[in-house]
Amino acid sequence: MGASAAIAGLGITEMGKVYGRTASDFAGEAIALALEDAGLEADDVDGLLVNGNQSPEMTPALQFSLGLTDLTLLSTMSAFGSTAGSMLQFAAYAVHSGQAEVVACVYADAPLREGASISQSSYSGRRFDAPGFAGLRFAYGDYGPANSMYALALRRHMHLYGTTHDQLGTIAVGQREWALTNPRAQMRTAITLDDYHASRWVAEPLHLLDCCLVSNGGVAVIVTSPERARDLRQPPVYLRGFGQCAPGDTARAGRDPAVHTGAGTAGRLALRQAGIELADIDVLELYDCYTYTVLVTLEDYGFCDKGEGGAFVADGKLGPGGSLPCNTGGGQLSSYYMWGFTPLAEGIVQARGQGGERQVPRHDHVLVSGNGGVLNFHSTTILSRHEGGQG
Amino acid sequence: MTTTAAPPKPVPVRDEASAPFFDGALQGRLMLLRCAACDTFMSPVAYLGVPLRPRCVGCFSGDLAWAASGGRATLHSFAIMHQVYDEAFAAEVPYNIAVVETEEGVRLTSQVVDCPNDRLAIGMPLEVTFEQVSDDVAIPRFRPR
Numbered sequence: 310m311g312a313s314a315a316i317a318g319l320g321i322t323e324m325g326k327v328y329g330r331t332a333s334d335f336a337g338e339a340i341a342l343a344l345e346d347a348g349l350e351a352d353d354v355d356g357l358l359v360n361g362n363q364s365p366e367m368t369p370a371l372q373f374s375l376g377l378t379d380l381t382l383l384s385t386m387s388a389f390g391s392t393a394g395s396m397l398q399f400a401a402y403a404v405h406s407g408q409a410e411v412v413a414c415v416y417a418d419a420p421l422r423e424g425a426s427i428s429q430s431s432y433s434g435r436r437f438d439a440p441g442f443a444g445l446r447f448a449y450g451d452y453g454p455a456n457s458m459y460a461l462a463l464r465r466h467m468h469l470y471g472t473t474h475d476q477l478g479t480i481a482v483g484q485r486e487w488a489l490t491n492p493r494a495q496m497r498t499a500i501t502l503d504d505y506h507a508s509r510w511v512a513e514p515l516h517l518l519d520c521c522l523v524s525n526g527g528v529a530v531i532v533t534s535p536e537r538a539r540d541l542r543q544p545p546v547y548l549r550g551f552g553q554c555a556p557g558d559t560a561r562a563g564r565d566p567a568v569h570t571g572a573g574t575a576g577r578l579a580l581r582q583a584g585i586e587l588a589d590i591d592v593l594e595l596y597d598c599y600t601y602t603v604l605v606t607l608e609d610y611g612f613c614d615k616g617e618g619g620a621f622v623a624d625g626k627l628g629p630g631g632s633l634p635c636n637t638g639g640g641q642l643s644s645y646y647m648w649g650f651t652p653l654a655e656g657i658v659q660a661r662g663q664g665g666e667r668q669v670p671r672h673d674h675v676l677v678s679g680n681g682g683v684l685n686f687h688s689t690t691i692l693s694r695h696e697g698g699q700g
Numbered sequence: 701m702t703t704t705a706a707p708p709k710p711v712p713v714r715d716e717a718s719a720p721f722f723d724g725a726l727q728g729r730l731m732l733l734r735c736a737a738c739d740t741f742m743s744p745v746a747y748l749g750v751p752l753r754p755r756c757v758g759c760f761s762g763d764l765a766w767a768a769s770g771g772r773a774t775l776h777s778f779a780i781m782h783q784v785y786d787e788a789f790a791a792e793v794p795y796n797i798a799v800v801e802t803e804e805g806v807r808l809t810s811q812v813v814d815c816p817n818d819r820l821a822i823g824m825p826l827e828v829t830f831e832q833v834s835d836d837v838a839i840p841r842f843r844p845r
Contacts (some may be wrong), residue, residue: 442721442745444712448839449811450795452785454748457797460779468777468822513780513794559757560743562805567777682748 311698312547314401315538318347318531319657324645325495327525328423332364333374335527336417340375343529348542349411351375356382356403356412356532358396362648363431364418371415382409389681390596391553392416393649394575394688398551400532410533416650417527427523453512455598456520458683460512462567463601467514469568469616472604474514476619478505480600481518481642483628488639490629490667495522496643519600521641528650530657535696546660549585549674550691552578558685571687572609572678579689583674584697587611591671592659593627593635594652596680597642603627603635606678610689634669649679649688660692709788711834717752718744720766725838730769730828732806737761741769741804771828773800773842776807778820800826800842814843 320342322335336359344351357380359367366374368385382403388395393416400412420430432453439447451457466472482502488494500518508517538545554571558564580587587610597603604618612633613621627635638644638655645651656677658664664672673695679688714722721744724731733742735756742764746753755762776799784790798812798820812820813829826842833839 439710440713441715441718442712444710445718445745445839446748446809447710447786448712448833449797449809449841450709450781450786450789450792451797451809452789453783456783457779457781458748461777461797461799464777464779464822510780510782510794512797513782515779558747560745560807561740561757562801562807 312535312549312693312696313405314532315535315545315547316530316657316692317533317538317541317543317545318343318349319654320344320346320529321493321654322527324493324524324526325522326421328421330419330525332366332417332419332527333371335419335525336371336415336529337375339417339527339529340413340415343413343531346543347531349531351377353411354413355380356400356409358382358400358412358414359385360392360396360414360416360648360650361385361387362416362418363420367417382412388553388555388686388688390598390648391679391681391686391688393653394551394677394679394690395553397532397548397690398553401548401551404532404534410537412532413529414532415527415529416647418647419525420523421525430523432523455683456512456515459599459601460515462683463514463599465565465567466601466605470619472619474506474516475502476623477519477600477604478502479622479625480603480627481505483625483631484597484636484640485643486628487637487667488643490665491638491644494639494644495524496639515599521598522646524645524647526645526647528647528654530653544661544694546657547693547696548690549693549697550579550581550583550689552576552582552689553687555686566684568605570605570609570680570684572606572689573611575687575689576610579691583691583693585674585691589674590676591673592637592656592669592675593633594637594656594659594675594677595635596649596652596678597636597640598680600642602680602684605684606680629667637664637667637669652677652679653690656692660694706790707788710786712837712839714837722837724766724768725830725840726832726836728830730771730840731766732769732802732804733764734767735759735761736763736765741767741802741806743806743808745809769802769804769806769828772845773802773826773828775812775820775822775824775826776801777822778812780817796820798842811841812843813841
């Protein structure tokens, strides 16, 4: 099937410990950069989709902060870390059906403050005197619950399939190696498997180097029609396929959502729409809040059998020079943490062929994943240099 | 150098949705939700930050009532917390966070006590135990049986 829309602009602000700026400020700069990248003006924007996140500023009111007028598409969208894919899907269908022509999709956040550690940021989950069941978690010391809950998930996988820290460490080392060639990456010092093993426990079995960064910054993309994108400044990146899957968790025996994610279903939907096979994917940009997320997502997409993810990644095939380039900018483990906009941004760079030193030679089709909650929400987006279908 | 006392650990504050759970805990009973239509037992905590549970996860009936668990469980997974997020837990690290599966088939996030961390094993048999943490709140944990 031919693409319903294309990405014509990408804007990425300075990332990381960039203090003294608001999420709205980052959002505005990211959109300005994306418009400039595309060769468009703010007046061209008639759609704004805002990625709902930890920031109280990421609401439809961002329109007012940015002074955008006469929008025909406006929403804050939220499917946690899988939102970027949902936004692109909504934007593409809006463009395809004529509801909007130029849709800006934006993620921005500013959780880090100077002199405060990440565990004091909005990602700590810290909250005293929380009512009811929320307070029960804190009574157990279950702070920063993403760490504890992903540790619980990884423990299941290790128990069921014998997955090892050597295997997980290979993912961390490979992504850091990619980051060394990405000028935007926050982490620019090489690490070895020994460094990985020596990094402190956060929530065992998660080492520090299993965990993503936290970043201040913003990313925006401009979605428009394939026709219009071809007339703009950058090579169009066609939106060829979309898939979502939220498997749910009933907190009942009999299912193991910690080791079976929505990637299987979302991936099938997206590939079917794109009219390609898994084997056609040249570059993977997988949501990587933790090393484990990459491993389990690879399994569920079907790159290897369930439980074989550890053995599959152990030869370093995801890293530079490997047979399955994955998270080629360093991912959220080593470049910057903008939820689904981290893998999306790098996917656009690779699909355009603008990766410079880290450019993957063959880059016809790029698979981008989003993951939210604790493996609860999944999105898949297929980006391509080729429009596909009959035109 | 003077040492300052660690701040007290957070104590859950009862609200309307959780009152039956904490009432039961004070009396030594682990309260779950049970569907009157299909008898499915459920955790009262549906999702992180959004504990509300208006419907049965098995048959979508809205006819749910509180019912006591038998209190027996097995260990489904566990994490060992090393990071200190709150000084109240500085002296406790490394401590465990556990997901247990009760004999009614319900998964709950809790902790395992009376067991060193290096003896924790997925599948180990557990039973509920309660600690009263304030005048009107007790919290359930699990110990080997």
